[in-house]
Amino acid sequence: GGSEKSAGTDKKTDFKIGYLASTGHILYFIAQEKGYFAEEGLNSELVLFNNSGEGITAVANGKLDVGAFGSSAPMVYMSKGSPITIFAGQMSMGHALVAKPEKAAELADLKNLKGKTVATIRLATGDIVFREAAIKQGLKIGEDVTFKEMESASAAMEAVKNGAADASVVWTPFRKMAEQQGLKIVKYSPEVPGFENHPCCRQIASTANIQKHPEKYEAFLRAMIKAYRFYKTNKDESIEILSKYVNIDKDTLYEETYGKYVESNPDPNRNAVIDFYKYMKEVGYIEKDFDIAEHINIQLYQKALDKLLEAEPQDSIYKQLKADFEKNDL
Amino acid sequence: MVDVTAIFLGILVVWEVLTVQLEVLDAFLFPSPQQVLELFIGDLPTIFRGLGSSLVLLSAAYALALATAIPLGLFVGWRRRLFNAVHPISKIMSAVPPIVYIPYAIAILPTFQLASVLVIFVGAFWPIFVSTLNATVQIDKTLIDSARMLRIKERRLLFEIILPAIMPQVLTGCSVGLIFSFILLASAEMIGATSGIGWYVKYYSDFGDYGKVIVGILFIGLVVTAVMAVFDRIQRHLLRWQAKYSAD
Amino acid sequence: MVDVTAIFLGILVVWEVLTVQLEVLDAFLFPSPQQVLELFIGDLPTIFRGLGSSLVLLSAAYALALATAIPLGLFVGWRRRLFNAVHPISKIMSAVPPIVYIPYAIAILPTFQLASVLVIFVGAFWPIFVSTLNATVQIDKTLIDSARMLRIKERRLLFEIILPAIMPQVLTGCSVGLIFSFILLASAEMIGATSGIGWYVKYYSDFGDYGKVIVGILFIGLVVTAVMAVFDRIQRHLLRWQAKYSAD
Amino acid sequence: MMLEVKHVSKSFSKDGQPQLVLSDLNLEVGAREFVCLLGPSGCGKSTLLRIMAGLDIAESGGVYLDDKLVKEPQPKCAFVFQDYALFPWKTVLENVVYGMDVQDMYDKKTRVEKAKEYLKLMHLEKYENSYIHELSGGMRQRTAIARSLALEPEILFMDEPFGALDNFTRMELQELLLDIYSKNKLSVVFVTHDISEAIYLGDRVVVMNAHPGTVHSILDINKGLVRDRTSEDFHLYEDKIMQAFQLVRKQEVEYYI
Amino acid sequence: MMLEVKHVSKSFSKDGQPQLVLSDLNLEVGAREFVCLLGPSGCGKSTLLRIMAGLDIAESGGVYLDDKLVKEPQPKCAFVFQDYALFPWKTVLENVVYGMDVQDMYDKKTRVEKAKEYLKLMHLEKYENSYIHELSGGMRQRTAIARSLALEPEILFMDEPFGALDNFTRMELQELLLDIYSKNKLSVVFVTHDISEAIYLGDRVVVMNAHPGTVHSILDINKGLVRDRTSEDFHLYEDKIMQAFQLVRKQEVEYYI
Numbered sequence A: 001g002g003s004e005k006s007a008g009t010d011k012k013t014d015f016k017i018g019y020l021a022s023t024g025h026i027l028y029f030i031a032q033e034k035g036y037f038a039e040e041g042l043n044s045e046l047v048l049f050n051n052s053g054e055g056i057t058a059v060a061n062g063k064l065d066v067g068a069f070g071s072s073a074p075m076v077y078m079s080k081g082s083p084i085t086i087f088a089g090q091m092s093m094g095h096a097l098v099a100k101p102e103k104a105a106e107l108a109d110l111k112n113l114k115g116k117t118v119a120t121i122r123l124a125t126g127d128i129v130f131r132e133a134a135i136k137q138g139l140k141i142g143e144d145v146t147f148k149e150m151e152s153a154s155a156a157m158e159a160v161k162n163g164a165a166d167a168s169v170v171w172t173p174f175r176k177m178a179e180q181q182g183l184k185i186v187k188y189s190p191e192v193p194g195f196e197n198h199p200c201c202r203q204i205a206s207t208a209n210i211q212k213h214p215e216k217y218e219a220f221l222r223a224m225i226k227a228y229r230f231y232k233t234n235k236d237e238s239i240e241i242l243s244k245y246v247n248i249d250k251d252t253l254y255e256e257t258y259g260k261y262v263e264s265n266p267d268p269n270r271n272a273v274i275d276f277y278k279y280m281k282e283v284g285y286i287e288k289d290f291d292i293a294e295h296i297n298i299q300l301y302q303k304a305l306d307k308l309l310e311a312e313p314q315d316s317i318y319k320q321l322k323a324d325f326e327k328n329d330l
Numbered sequence B, C: 001m002v003d004v005t006a007i008f009l010g011i012l013v014v015w016e017v018l019t020v021q022l023e024v025l026d027a028f029l030f031p032s033p034q035q036v037l038e039l040f041i042g043d044l045p046t047i048f049r050g051l052g053s054s055l056v057l058l059s060a061a062y063a064l065a066l067a068t069a070i071p072l073g074l075f076v077g078w079r080r081r082l083f084n085a086v087h088p089i090s091k092i093m094s095a096v097p098p099i100v101y102i103p104y105a106i107a108i109l110p111t112f113q114l115a116s117v118l119v120i121f122v123g124a125f126w127p128i129f130v131s132t133l134n135a136t137v138q139i140d141k142t143l144i145d146s147a148r149m150l151r152i153k154e155r156r157l158l159f160e161i162i163l164p165a166i167m168p169q170v171l172t173g174c175s176v177g178l179i180f181s182f183i184l185l186a187s188a189e190m191i192g193a194t195s196g197i198g199w200y201v202k203y204y205s206d207f208g209d210y211g212k213v214i215v216g217i218l219f220i221g222l223v224v225t226a227v228m229a230v231f232d233r234i235q236r237h238l239l240r241w242q243a244k245y246s247a248d
Numbered sequence D, E: 001m002m003l004e005v006k007h008v009s010k011s012f013s014k015d016g017q018p019q020l021v022l023s024d025l026n027l028e029v030g031a032r033e034f035v036c037l038l039g040p041s042g043c044g045k046s047t048l049l050r051i052m053a054g055l056d057i058a059e060s061g062g063v064y065l066d067d068k069l070v071k072e073p074q075p076k077c078a079f080v081f082q083d084y085a086l087f088p089w090k091t092v093l094e095n096v097v098y099g100m101d102v103q104d105m106y107d108k109k110t111r112v113e114k115a116k117e118y119l120k121l122m123h124l125e126k127y128e129n130s131y132i133h134e135l136s137g138g139m140r141q142r143t144a145i146a147r148s149l150a151l152e153p154e155i156l157f158m159d160e161p162f163g164a165l166d167n168f169t170r171m172e173l174q175e176l177l178l179d180i181y182s183k184n185k186l187s188v189v190f191v192t193h194d195i196s197e198a199i200y201l202g203d204r205v206v207v208m209n210a211h212p213g214t215v216h217s218i219l220d221i222n223k224g225l226v227r228d229r230t231s232e233d234f235h236l237y238e239d240k241i242m243q244a245f246q247l248v249r250k251q252e253v254e255y256y257i
Ligand SMILES: Nc1ncnc2c1ncn2[C@@H]1O[C@H](COP(=O)(O)OP(=O)(O)OP(=O)(O)O)[C@@H](O)[C@H]1O
Pocket: D012, D013, D021, D039, D040, D041, D042, D043, D044, D045, D046, D047, D048, D193, E166
């Protein structure tokens, strides 16, 4: 890791980062392993969670400085009054609907979900994508199409395999693993109209912490942007790093990191988040309406990116990020 | 009863003071008693529907556990050699968290409900089985001799002599199994359920709605109390021949 | 021992035949014995590192449970009135799945490790507490009278007379508590852990890597067997005054 | 009916060592005979009785009932245990009926009638529907006896049946037992370590040695002489056995002190 | 030392009804006296003894030790229970030492020495390091007596201490107890329902009535006459009490049958 000049210089600030064991969190792993956090003066610690709710609780209570636990779960927590703010992105897209090969062709037309049972994970991003897709087809959830909530992605896939469900919502890396087990992808989530560049994991932090120590978060984001550049330019080493944290075979990892319809990107992607919030409401996951915009902070990212561009104005990746930011967030 | 009520009131007052009066506790995780009560009343229909489906699940799984664990425990406990072989294995098996069986249950069983039943069943099975097993092995030998003098058949010996004789210990195992069933309810209802009291708690905890989580926990507490009261009654009836239960 | 080994071998053979020879079982959910063995050997370093951190967690939580549940159980059991008030409440509390405390543990405790410890602690606490409580209430009154004739102080009565007298029941509670601890390990290690044997099972079951899940379960089985063997030794030592343990 | 114990030996392992408990023991019990086995604690009385009843197997030698080797409990035999061995989850009446039920005696209605008769014989008619824990020790043992009698045995084995009772209750039950014995056609093999009990009840008193258990001496009791416990003759028998015992005890002293 | 029971009454609730167990009972125990309480089962002997020892409280009336009301167990008193009430998790020696430890008698080393002395007195020196379950009933009770004696009590309460022992062991222990009694300066209050035991041991035999428990009669025993259990005089005392009892039993018949 980043052992360069740790002893001599001024003391680093402790910074706890909560993550899920998912390919989408690759930027954390790169920043950690390549020493970008240390470069920015953060004494970072990665903390693994298996459950979004617990991670968000830890963030809201300041036990974690930052974390990325899906996009829908934080929004639901916000609607319940949890004092957290989205300030960066982590992963986009990456979900899919899978089914047995003999059913896949039929279901490719989402109209044919009528009368079917879909295994899903409550509050997974793909859950919202495909519920919304069904609604857009004029299907009533619970009547025309049944969504069965499962305990885990692997349980959901089992349900499809033994016929208890017709299709299942999965995400990276399970999309690929489903294919390996003989299932077929019916639709990738960005193929659903309205979700072309939909957010998945967003980075959240306690609102109070952001207000108190914006500099910490800017430093964190600089490290993330550097990690993004590395991710874009050193694919093999990135996969090598990723495999330390997500313990599955490397081909699958590569496929699910650089393959179709998936990207890791620190851009908050404010506009897509606000769209997503609308769909959450339509699906019925948000009971109490609130102003999502108040819970999104794009300034930290903007400042971090500007600072990096200042130092390396010609960097093509930074420039691209800037262009994206202007398109996605303003 | 007075003391129990007093303790409950005490907890309520402390809760009220900490949340409403002093506001020392995070309002998100610790809603006030009044909020919880309102949520409870508002959600009564959902909760009662949930109760219905949970009870179906619980009673199927628990009945299955009773019907298999007790005869098996008797049979294995009665055969010393079988006991010596099975006992260490059952110790290990009973320490496997039943939730790891979930994918297997889904893969093998035709419906989600059966998978849920299996998870609860496994949880309830072990304590009942182990207590029946141990009690059978340790049974008072004179009782057996007394029955042997009658030239009794093995089947009758197991079910008419040993089973009633070890009933106190079996019931202790059954009550642990019952507690286990409730503990596993939340996990079991993560499999394709859309209602249930365990599902309710898990669902709202995923949604960060801790008011409802507390409602769910309190309601489970109520249900456990009620079920335990019924269990006590049955126990009292089955053990009416014991001095301590003879008063009623 | 011969029988136990025979049963294990029997299971192994059936497993081999079903997976490799007949291929009736889904190869994904049921890897062959050989595959499992290979995975096990390959993952040994990870597993042993996990074992270390799990044991730290377990022993902290379990020690805490012993240190609180036994004195509390003695104290409450000895005071009839307190017992009557606490007993029904403890019944309800013991049926609350300890995993629902996780968010609270995260919010209140300073570190994630402490939160994990709390979850296991709660699981181990109740069986130990309840068994101590019940045994204290049911203690042989002559023993107490015999001590009262000595004009003994309450403290000494509790710890030098009642505690050793009820040690057999307390140890039964302790062994249930130990089993509970193992069952909760997987849940506890979902909080900010990156190693641990419960974590290992949960992690790979989330990825649907059932070969490793089976490796994890078998390893937990081994660990439980070892821990239970140690527990048996301690029990044998503590109860060396009982006829059935006096042989050694 | 003739029960013969022929060259019976039996040992148990103690601390890993085999310990001879009964050694080449011979004994006969005839029809309608009341035999008392008397001996100090641990001399093997219970072991012998269990072997005679078919609950245990001799290591060498054997027990023959009407010349047939006894390998398991025989029909027409009943056993009364010191700690009653009643079924506490059954009422008094149910306890008595159950044995007859297992042995397929009579039909259901007759069983209940018969059971009630035997309970009446034992002065328990008021307690038919009581559970065992509600009874005093004496009442429990009377229930156990009623249960055994209901099986209409030819031999009744009794292992210190009155050992746990207080002296007054014990005397009452001795009276009752003698009464029943005289009215029913059965043999009784009765284990005790109470000298006066053995004299009062037995036609023959078998005094046993210990380590290993053997027959020390056999005393025939003239029943005409001992009807009154405070009679001279009674005290005479007592003193006689007491002396026999002093001998037995002398040998034993090293084991017991 | 003078222990006085004055107008003691006590009732227990049975099936919700209060039931008078002891009614206005009076009794005195002087220094160095051996008093036996004799009576049928359930007459309240244990209840009376417990009240005398301060383990229970009388409902009305009271027990006075040297004119002081007894409200709780008193120093210099010891109690021997029928079921021994030894601490099974301690060895024989530890059992004896423990009581002295709780009462802060001597220093640690002396305690062990004293305990060994008392164990020797009870012929238990070979079993010092045995656990209770390894002992026979007689050895257990001897341990319990050693434990009580080690407390150097002025009064020793004994509740049917030999009730669970076989007759031979019982006689041995009676001998031993008399021996100790004669050598130590203590009073003994001894509950039994064995007539010959009461005669053999007691200076005075208190015969009790039941329902409610009262003193029926008190018999002074001339100890010179009863040293031999097979003596004429012994049998004479026996017959006398037996007759007194027949009276007691007559009254009781309705309760017991
Ligand atoms: N199942 C057994 N295993 C080992 N030893 C035994 C067993 N049963 C009896 N013994 C031993 O055999 C000897 C005789 O026992 P038994 O019970 O026959 O004596 P007893 O004369 O009936 O004594 P008591 O009067 O105390 O009932 C004793 O030393 C006892 O320890």
